[in-house]
Amino acid sequence: MKFRSQRVSYLFFATALVLLVLQICFGFIMGFAHMGFDVLHDVITFNVARSSHVNLLVFWLLSGFMGAAYYIVPEEADRELVSERLAVVQWAGLVVVGVAAIIGFQFGWWEGRKFLEIPRPLDYLVVVDILLFIYVVGRTALSAERFTTTGIVLLLGLTSAALLYLPGMITFDSQVIDSYFRWWVVHLWVEGVWELIMGGMLSFLLIKLTGVDREVIEKWLYVIVGFTFLSGILGTGHHYYYIGAPEYWLLVGGLFGALEPLAFLGMAMYAVSMVRRGGMDHPNKIALFWTVGCSVMAFVGAGFLGFSHTLPQVNIWTHGTIITAMHGHMAFWGAYAMIVLAMISYAMPNLTGRKRYLGPLPEWAFWTSNVGMIGMTGAFAVAGIAQVYMERRIGMDFLAVQEAVEVHFTGVVLAAMLLSFGIGLFIWNFVQYGLPSDEALERR
Amino acid sequence: MLTKGQARTFFVGGTLFFSAIFLALTVDTLRQMPERQNSELMTASVVRGKMIWENENCMGCHTILGEGAYYAPELTRAVDRRGEEWIRIFLRDPQAMYPGRRKMVQYDFSEEQITDVIAFLGWIGQIDTNGFPPEPDMAPAVVVASVPAASTGPRPAYFDTICVACHSVGGKGGLVGPALDGVASRIDAEYLDRWLANPQAVKPGTAMPNLGLTDDQRAELVAWLVTLQ
Incomplete structure (x- = not known):
């Protein structure tokens, strides 16, 4: 590392991995329940497991993004963070809110609003914590002599993500309007500003790992995030087809939703072509694996599988079925989980000074977790297609259909075991790196 | 060839342009909502029903308007499909209705709460959803x-x-x-x-x-x- 204060990112990366393990545990509870073994029904009901699973995902990704920002911003601003201590306080705040939320869920302290289940008092704490985060990285950027495009895109993404959290905190009596503004948070996060964060991280990693000229990489970064917003903002309409919003959303959402894969395709082409252009033979191959893998899996999961049911004439049958879970799992894995894991893989040797990226362990972590996720997506797809035909098109009873697709959840759970094995290896590798060390500071 | 400045203009300009359209469509959507969602039918009971729906995190298992989890049935047309009487009996003891099968949480709702939940679901069922959920065509x-x-x-x-x-x-x-x-x-x-x-x-x-x-x-x-x- 170049600056000592970058080491604070370690706390966020470690937190992210702990939360990821918890997320997977709750996932297994749901997988077994779908197989017909809801043995924990009296202890952890399905809705508790589900809100824990989803919110842990959001928390660990945010923790990963924040860690990435604390690593990237000093380098892009060419100075130390304005206050490492405040960054640690901010980390502690994030952990407290996260732990309180997940424990609260177990006792039914929540708002039953998909993805935004965190109860209102904790929402305010989230806002305070994120403001503190933005203060630390923002002040660092502003007091620098120069600040790069990569840094600007990253901070723009993080700041907009904070702002867009607010529409989710307004209370409405109408389920429809509630849902309408809930998607301002959820959709405009994952298909909008989070892609800026991902783009910023991707651009940073490509600059470091491929050796291609910064000007070239950053120019294409603007083009790609431009496409993201061009399609993603009005693409929100694909959530408005059937919730009571006007009919023109079928046209608007269908058209712009269909364009959304372009941004992800651009991202994949960008990463692959920069790697081919770059002459640099960076020793940390595994970070490059995760970086390029992220862009490709994001295109398949978020772009291609999203497109598979974004058109209104398909979506009317698939809306609210397991098909959504199929797309959701690989989309979040490819676009956001993998970029965080890429960042961790890149940052750890620099933070600790140990070159644990060599050898078979990190490669096995990469391949088994990815093959596991592809297997899960396949099993979800079969279950989802079966459900759509039996329940929606033929009109069979809901429970009869669920029992018919139980067998496919055996597939989901088996593939999830492979994924968990890969994540286990990744975490073992992370532990082997040890703690950040001042000896890893580059001589200046 | 494209310069970095042009790329930035494309990004900033496109974002502002499409945000403006999105906001305009949002204003129009909110204008149309009273009619599409039958605001006049949103009684106090319906609103209380929505509170119960949120407090118990029903969306954590069910879908409504196609949104939620995929562990329990889609409830947009539940009142049409089952009738109020069935839902009332079911909510008193959900597991009695489907013995030995997938379990719903026993909530011990009061009769008034059950009335509110049914009122909420009944109101949902009358929203103009552009044809969702569709009738089985096969x-x-x-x-x-x-x-x-x-x-x-x-x-x-x-x-x-x-x-x-x-x-x-x-x-x-x-x-x-x-x-x-x-x-x-x-x-x-x-x-x-x-x-x-x-x-x-x-x-x-x-x-x-x-x-x-x-x-x-x-x-x-x-x-x-x-x-x-």
Whole structure:
């Protein structure tokens, strides 16, 4: 590392991995329940497991993004963070809110609003914590002599993500309007500003790992995030087809939703072509694996599988079925989980000074977790297609259909075991790196 | 060739342009909502029902308007499909209705809370959703082979709202309890009457719930069931 204060990112990366393990545990509870073994029904009901699973995902990704920002911003601003201590306080705040939320869920302290289940008092704490985060990285950027495009895109993404959290905190009596503004948070996060964060991280990693000229990489970064917003903002309409919003959303959402894969395709082409252009033979191959893998899996999961049911004439049958879970799992894995894991893989040797990226362990972590996720997506797809035909098109009873697709959840759970094995290896590798060390500071 | 400045202009300009359109469409959507969602039908009971819906995180298992989790049924048209009476009996003891199958949490709602939940679901069912959920379009091809209904006389409304959840007649209805085609050839009226009045007394441990039928409801059901030869 170049600056000592970058080491604070370690706390966020470690937190992210702990939360990821918890997320997977709750996932297994749901997988077994779908197989017909809801043995924990009296202890952890399905809705508790589900809100824990989803919110842990959001928390660990945010923790990963924040860690990435604390690593990237000093380098892009060419100075130390304005206050490492405040960054640690901010980390502690994030952990407290996260732990309180997940424990609260177990006792039914929540708002039953998909993805935004965190109860209102904790929402305010989230806002305070994120403001503190933005203060630390923002002040660092502003007091620098120069600040790069990569840094600007990253901070723009993080700041907009904070702002867009607010529409989710307004209370409405109408389920429809509630849902309408809930998607301002959820959709405009994952298909909008989070892609800026991902783009910023991707651009940073490509600059470091491929050796291609910064000007070239950053120019294409603007083009790609431009496409993201061009399609993603009005693409929100694909959530408005059937919730009571006007009919023109079928046209608007269908058209712009269909364009959304372009941004992800651009991202994949960008990463692959920069790697081919770059002459640099960076020793940390595994970070490059995760970086390029992220862009490709994001295109398949978020772009291609999203497109598979974004058109209104398909979506009317698939809306609210397991098909959504199929797309959701690989989309979040490819676009956001993998970029965080890429960042961790890149940052750890620099933070600790140990070159644990060599050898078979990190490669096995990469391949088994990815093959596991592809297997899960396949099993979800079969279950989802079966459900759509039996329940929606033929009109069979809901429970009869669920029992018919139980067998496919055996597939989901088996593939999830492979994924968990890969994540286990990744975490073992992370532990082997040890703690950040001042000896890893580059001589200046 | 594209310069970095042009790329930035594309990004900033595109974002502002499409954000402006999005905001304009949002204003128009909110303008149309009172009519599309029948705001005049949103009684205090409906709003309380939504609060219960959120406090219990029903979306953590069910979908409504197609949104939520995929562990329990889609409820947008639940009141149309089941009727208020069925939902009321079901919510009193969800697991009694589907013994040994996927479990719903026993919430111990008060009767007023159940009324509010039904009011909320009833209001949801009348929202203009652009045709969601769609009617099954492949059903006719599959149903051709099923048995024609074999009954004389009109079916009691109670049978169509409550009993069909578990029992079928003529190939239509649930699969939890036995099909009732030809039930009259197996069981007589006196037994049916005792059975419906208190299933546990006739056959301890049976999955059939005591539905708390009135004498008139029971008599009407028995009178019709004995016609199923």
